[in-house]
Amino acid sequence: MLEVRRKLDVAYVVDRAGLDRKLARQAENAGAKIYLNTKLLNIRNESVFVEREGRGELLKAKILVGADGPNSLTRQIMGIQKTRSEFAHAYQVRVRGNFDPSLVSVYFGPYAKNFFGWSAPENREWARAGIATSELNVKSNFELFMTQKNLRGEYCDMCSALIPVGPPMKDIVKDNMMLIGDAAFHTKATTGGGILASINAGIAAGKTIDNYFKKKKPLKEYLNHLKPLYKELELHWKIRKYMNSYSDREIDAMFVKMKKAGVENFLEQHGDMDKPSMFVNKMIANPGMWRMLPELLKFMRS
Numbered sequence: 001m002l003e004v005r006r007k008l009d010v011a012y013v014v015d016r017a018g019l020d021r022k023l024a025r026q027a028e029n030a031g032a033k034i035y036l037n038t039k040l041l042n043i044r045n046e047s048v049f050v051e052r053e054g055r056g057e058l059l060k061a062k063i064l065v066g067a068d069g070p071n072s073l074t075r076q077i078m079g080i081q082k083t084r085s086e087f088a089h090a091y092q093v094r095v096r097g098n099f100d101p102s103l104v105s106v107y108f109g110p111y112a113k114n115f116f117g118w119s120a121p122e123n124r125e126w127a128r129a130g131i132a133t134s135e136l137n138v139k140s141n142f143e144l145f146m147t148q149k150n151l152r153g154e155y156c157d158m159c160s161a162l163i164p165v166g167p168p169m170k171d172i173v174k175d176n177m178m179l180i181g182d183a184a185f186h187t188k189a190t191t192g193g194g195i196l197a198s199i200n201a202g203i204a205a206g207k208t209i210d211n212y213f214k215k216k217k218p219l220k221e222y223l224n225h226l227k228p229l230y231k232e233l234e235l236h237w238k239i240r241k242y243m244n245s246y247s248d249r250e251i252d253a254m255f256v257k258m259k260k261a262g263v264e265n266f267l268e269q270h271g272d273m274d275k276p277s278m279f280v281n282k283m284i285a286n287p288g289m290w291r292m293l294p295e296l297l298k299f300m301r302s
């Protein structure tokens with residue numbers, strides 16, 4: 001087991017529905033019009049076909065940004081097909097118990113092939129516990145995880161979701177359509193986290209659209225604005241592929257080696273969940289970490 005304790009907070013447990021409501025209010029204050037209970041059906045040039053409160057309707061859009069999640073219909077309309085193997089299947093519930101709110105636990109095991117299980121405390125009494133796996137039978141894997149970790153929670157239909165796991169997509173602009181967020185694989189392949197990446201991609205999309213209207217710049221410039229984010233997301237993908245090349249037994253052996261090399265202390269000072277390029281470079285420059293050189297070299301070559 002590796003235990004990393006940072007002096008400053010590095011993450012927040014948020015009320016996700018509350019965050020979405022707050023962002024929606026900000027968008028409305030900035031002039032956005034929000035249609036609830038409205039489902040995208042098709043896009044043809046500037047015509048957007050939707051089903052609104054059970055009835056078909058036609059909307060007009062000069063530019064359409066598909067922020068419609070991992071199963072994005074906009075992405076399909078752009079002619080891009082994704083396969084099941086490009087997603088991890090996640091299952092998460094709230095569990096009641098006795099937790100240390102300053103520690104998030106991450107577990108590797110047969111229940112979470114090519115990903116991990118987690119328990120993220122909301123407070124001393126409640127935590128969010130889940131797994132993500134590349135296997136199809138997420139529910140039975142989740143039950144195994146809950147039994148092994150002695151966790152108890154209520155299962156629900158909405159508890160399961162897909163997480164895109166792959167490099168960030170490059171073909172995210174076609175005609176007047178753009179993709180963003182999970183629809184564009186703007187997720188960290190290491191952890192599945194996509195909120196911060198999507199916010200940064202949103203800033204890039206905003207700049208692109210502004211320049212399109214004000215300076216007649218092409219929408220393809222979106223990719224240029226995304227370069228710093230893509231550098232990090234591609235590294236996350238490289239780390240994910242590297243981790244997936246190890247069996248559980250090999251991961252255990254690597255953790256023993258990491259512990260001996262003082263990785264816990266190193267991560268306490270330099271770890272960064274969002275910018276892995278920062279700590280990979282620092283690791284190479286740190287003589288204490290040279291014990292991990294064979295792994296580092298294998299990683300660089302992967």
Ligand SMILES: Cc1cc2nc3c(=O)[nH]c(=O)nc-3n(C[C@H](O)[C@H](O)[C@H](O)COP(=O)(O)OP(=O)(O)OC[C@H]3O[C@@H](n4cnc5c(N)ncnc54)[C@H](O)[C@@H]3O)c2cc1C
Nearest residue numbers: 038039040067068069073090092161181182193194195196
């Ligand atoms: C179990 C789990 C835990 C996670 N934990 C974290 C975490 O700790 N930190 C983090 O950063 N990220 C986390 N993520 C990832 C994060 O939730 C996503 O990256 C993020 O929600 C992506 O936002 P999005 O707006 O792109 O897509 P979504 O949040 O999926 O939103 C897409 C929206 O589009 C709507 N939609 C879809 N199709 C249509 C259609 N045809 N017409 C109209 N609307 C449509 C959907 O209803 C939905 O409201 C987690 C994901 C899972 C599954």
